[in-house]
Amino acid sequence: MELNQYLGMFIDEAREHLQAMNDNMLQLEQSPDDISIVQVMFRSAHTLKGMSATMGFEELATLTHEMENVLDLVRNHKLRMTEPIFDVLFQCLDALETMVQDIIAGGTGKADVTAIVASLQAIAKGDVPASAAIPSAQSAAASAGSAGSAAGMLDQFQLSVAEQSLQAGLGLYRIDISLAPTCVLKAARAFMVFQVFEKFGEVVKSQPAVQDIEQEKFDKGFTVYFVTEHPKEELEKALGSISEVEPPVVTAITAADLKQMREGEIAKQETAAAAAAAAPRPAERRERAAAPAAGPSAGAPAGASGGAVNRTIRVDIEKLDTLMNLFSELLIDRVRLESLASELRSQALTETVEHMARVSSDLQNIVLKLRMVPVESVFNRFPRLIRDLAKTLDKKIELVITGADTELDRTVIDEIGDPLVHLLRNSGDHGIERPDERVAAGKPEQGTVHLRAYHSGNHVFIEIEDDGRGIHTEKVMQTAIKRGVITADQAKSMKDEEIHMLLFAPGFSTADKITDISGRGVGLDVVKTKIESLGGKVTVESRWGQGTKFTVQLPLTLSIIAAMLIRVGDEKYAIPLSSMVETSLIPRSEIRVVHGERLIQYRGSVIPILFLSEVLDVPGADTSAEELFVVIVRKGERLMALVVDDLIGQQEIVLKSLGSYLSKVFAVSGATILGDGHVALILDPNALLK
Amino acid sequence: MAEELKVIVFALGHEEYGVEVEKVKTIERMSPMTRVPKTPAFVKGVINNRGVVLPVIDLRGRFGLPEAEYTDNTRIIIVAVGDLEVGMIVDSASDVIDVNSDQIELPPEIVGGIRAKYLRGIAKIGERLLVLLNLEEVLNKSEIIQLEQMEV
Numbered sequence A: 001m002e003l004n005q006y007l008g009m010f011i012d013e014a015r016e017h018l019q020a021m022n023d024n025m026l027q028l029e030q031s032p033d034d035i036s037i038v039q040v041m042f043r044s045a046h047t048l049k050g051m052s053a054t055m056g057f058e059e060l061a062t063l064t065h066e067m068e069n070v071l072d073l074v075r076n077h078k079l080r081m082t083e084p085i086f087d088v089l090f091q092c093l094d095a096l097e098t099m100v101q102d103i104i105a106g107g108t109g110k111a112d113v114t115a116i117v118a119s120l121q122a123i124a125k126g127d128v129p130a131s132a133a134i135p136s137a138q139s140a141a142a143s144a145g146s147a148g149s150a151a152g153m154l155d156q157f158q159l160s161v162a163e164q165s166l167q168a169g170l171g172l173y174r175i176d177i178s179l180a181p182t183c184v185l186k187a188a189r190a191f192m193v194f195q196v197f198e199k200f201g202e203v204v205k206s207q208p209a210v211q212d213i214e215q216e217k218f219d220k221g222f223t224v225y226f227v228t229e230h231p232k233e234e235l236e237k238a239l240g241s242i243s244e245v246e247p248p249v250v251t252a253i254t255a256a257d258l259k260q261m262r263e264g265e266i267a268k269q270e271t272a273a274a275a276a277a278a279a280p281r282p283a284e285r286r287e288r289a290a291a292p293a294a295g296p297s298a299g300a301p302a303g304a305s306g307g308a309v310n311r312t313i314r315v316d317i318e319k320l321d322t323l324m325n326l327f328s329e330l331l332i333d334r335v336r337l338e339s340l341a342s343e344l345r346s347q348a349l350t351e352t353v354e355h356m357a358r359v360s361s362d363l364q365n366i367v368l369k370l371r372m373v374p375v376e377s378v379f380n381r382f383p384r385l386i387r388d389l390a391k392t393l394d395k396k397i398e399l400v401i402t403g404a405d406t407e408l409d410r411t412v413i414d415e416i417g418d419p420l421v422h423l424l425r426n427s428g429d430h431g432i433e434r435p436d437e438r439v440a441a442g443k444p445e446q447g448t449v450h451l452r453a454y455h456s457g458n459h460v461f462i463e464i465e466d467d468g469r470g471i472h473t474e475k476v477m478q479t480a481i482k483r484g485v486i487t488a489d490q491a492k493s494m495k496d497e498e499i500h501m502l503l504f505a506p507g508f509s510t511a512d513k514i515t516d517i518s519g520r521g522v523g524l525d526v527v528k529t530k531i532e533s534l535g536g537k538v539t540v541e542s543r544w545g546q547g548t549k550f551t552v553q554l555p556l557t558l559s560i561i562a563a564m565l566i567r568v569g570d571e572k573y574a575i576p577l578s579s580m581v582e583t584s585l586i587p588r589s590e591i592r593v594v595h596g597e598r599l600i601q602y603r604g605s606v607i608p609i610l611f612l613s614e615v616l617d618v619p620g621a622d623t624s625a626e627e628l629f630v631v632i633v634r635k636g637e638r639l640m641a642l643v644v645d646d647l648i649g650q651q652e653i654v655l656k657s658l659g660s661y662l663s664k665v666f667a668v669s670g671a672t673i674l675g676d677g678h679v680a681l682i683l684d685p686n687a688l689l690k
Numbered sequence B: 001m002a003e004e005l006k007v008i009v010f011a012l013g014h015e016e017y018g019v020e021v022e023k024v025k026t027i028e029r030m031s032p033m034t035r036v037p038k039t040p041a042f043v044k045g046v047i048n049n050r051g052v053v054l055p056v057i058d059l060r061g062r063f064g065l066p067e068a069e070y071t072d073n074t075r076i077i078i079v080a081v082g083d084l085e086v087g088m089i090v091d092s093a094s095d096v097i098d099v100n101s102d103q104i105e106l107p108p109e110i111v112g113g114i115r116a117k118y119l120r121g122i123a124k125i126g127e128r129l130l131v132l133l134n135l136e137e138v139l140n141k142s143e144i145i146q147l148e149q150m151e152v
Helices: A004-030 A035-055 A058-075 A083-104 A114-124 A156-167 A186-200 A210-214 A232-240 A255-278 A281-290 A317-344 A347-370 A382-393 A410-431 A435-440 A473-482 A488-492 A496-504 A524-533 B141-151
Strands: A171-178 A201-207 A221-228 A249-252 A372-374 A397-402 A407-409 A447-456 A459-466 A537-543 A547-555 A560-568 A571-576 A580-587 A592-594 A597-602 A605-611 A627-635 A638-644 A646-654 A668-673 A679-683 B004-012 B015-020 B024-029 B043-049 B052-058 B075-081 B084-090 B092-100 B119-125 B128-133
Touching: A004 A035, A004 A083, A004 A382, A035 A058, A058 A083, A058 A114, A083 A114, A156 A171, A156 A201, A156 A221, A156 A255, A171 A232, A186 A201, A186 A210, A186 A221, A186 A232, A201 A210, A232 A249, A317 A347, A347 A372, A372 A410, A382 A397, A382 A410, A407 A410, A410 A447, A410 A459, A410 A524, A410 A547, A473 A488, A473 A496, A496 A524, A496 A537, A524 A537, A560 A627, A560 A638, A560 A679, A571 A646, A597 A638, A627 A646, A646 A668, A679 B043, B004 B075, B004 B084, B004 B128, B015 B092, B024 B043, B043 B084, B075 B092, B092 B119, B092 B128
Parallel strands: A397 A447, A571 A679, A605 A638, B015 B128, B052 B084
Antiparallel strands: A171 A221, A171 A249, A201 A221, A372 A407, A447 A459, A459 A547, A537 A547, A560 A571, A560 A646, A580 A627, A592 A597, A597 A605, A627 A638, A668 A679, B004 B015, B004 B092, B024 B075, B043 B052, B075 B084, B119 B128
């Protein structure tokens, strides 16, 4: 079978299931007894197993299968979730994640999973500290399909079923089935055996579990406890007539046998209970583990999210790009039609074209909106991150997420994850104090990290705010001086906020972790660079002893920007509004020349003025006008005036790259396609302001 | 049996050139071009090719041949090599022909002023001489950067 065409779908779905399981695990840590969460996880694991097996990713399938077994025990009340089990399951999710990543990277998803599989199997066998099998009083599951405790033993529930059956006058048998050594299709034979069982009565317990038997995961035979109203001989005959199956050993079980078994079961439980009592700490630790776990992610429906049907479809981002491109073609035709209509002066044509113009601008909006994705898809990784961080650092941290439904362009979403991880780690690692320190400082034991996203104007803001120890201004300053980022003189005149921003300075912490100071600044320059490359910016506010807030400001989308279109000679250029201060008209006589540089007075300060026609070598530009149109642009605090021939107007433009052939062109950051189909270059004023 | 190669044939001056058909995306007529400042002279600018902004180079200029007026026959051959997609202005594009690999000879040092490294070989097809281009070298980016530095 050609599977490659399904690979994309597999990857998407596998990621979704992994994310869902991660989320659910975190929720489960909060309320370990909520079986409905386990049900959802079980379904995810089951689906993932099936998908992986179909795609031929054996290790993925094996691991998910073992995971499913453990979850199955939990949902059938045969196993209680405890901290060690959580840890193993989280490890398991990580391993699955790694394998899926490998598959995404073009690998085969192979990995050595034996260790985790072994732990999972040990858990399934009940071999886990303080994980006593709990009596399952109500569980409706006839639970033929669970790998119970020791071989040959019935658990409490099964025992009571068996006892009731005996009391009702039915026969209870222990049947040992062995397949002929020559048997080829073991699973098929086993299936036939089970068909007979179904016809005759009910299987109370099977060893190994039915699922395993179906998958041929048994050696030569298996054992079932069976309730039937038919006589023993009839059963023996029916089973014996299946070819390749040895004559079954059918042993009748009496009420006395059951009593004995029950005593054994109780003894076992007492041992477990005693063990738990002797070692109360694991239970305590479990509660502690629950505390540092992330808080509920805002708006996430509790529990049964897995079953909800999403009325969405997946679309390849490239297809959306193509749609955009085709659409801009259409816009060009529209412009032509409009000019034709005005030439022909046909009212019918004009009306049609106008209608088409309205429809197409609506369409354009929709096409652009299609690329918007809620930040949730990035944020949902973070509860797990904070949980792990809290565990490693032995801290208590609650993550509070708000505004996860805020939408951002897909291109931004893909890039923003890493910087945010960095900032969150920073808050957890260096911001939030250890519980004892917090108590000593009069704060609650558990630290809180707020992760917020919201829209404002044409930007999305993401804030990461902790109530930790804050930034020690003095120490940051000393470090910055020591590392040559600033001089001691400079430091004197700097405000606190400016000093805090030094954390983002390159070279502030090139060495290994600075742990003697508040430690902030580890690689934060990377965060800054990344965010700026996305057209955003990051700022930090901090109050010593009270906490720190990082604010990341991002453009809504990377593909559309507001720009001022200008004309120089016969050429049109776009200047991003984000770097513009204002436009103005100045008389040529106001230009002063100082040291060969042309300057003008602008609102009380002197700023350089640049003729774009000269900078860009525009042929045929008219430079004789007495009144000059200027665009005032800004880079940081510095201003500059650019002389243009004409201001065409403000417009939303779709950003396009110049292609990799022209990757670095002076003062040009990209291009856009104008309504008439022509290409206009987008100027990068930063490059002009050196 | 010798390997068959499908080649798009185009003209520059009096010579006929060829590029493998797999590397050619489309052949377009001249369209309005936007000049890109501070780029080498042979970079004629960028065009809008179905919503994608593409750089266009003048192949004559690229090879140091004298530039010619654009006519009705002038074409832009849009080629893709790796992640590079570039339009090349040629005098005219005529047809697609099959070339047998045993018809290809190694290029002589100089063909009409074009350095040998831009060429894959010369194909003799009957009376016709076809110069096969080595597009990877023609579109070599590091060379562009060198040229830019020379001019700036």
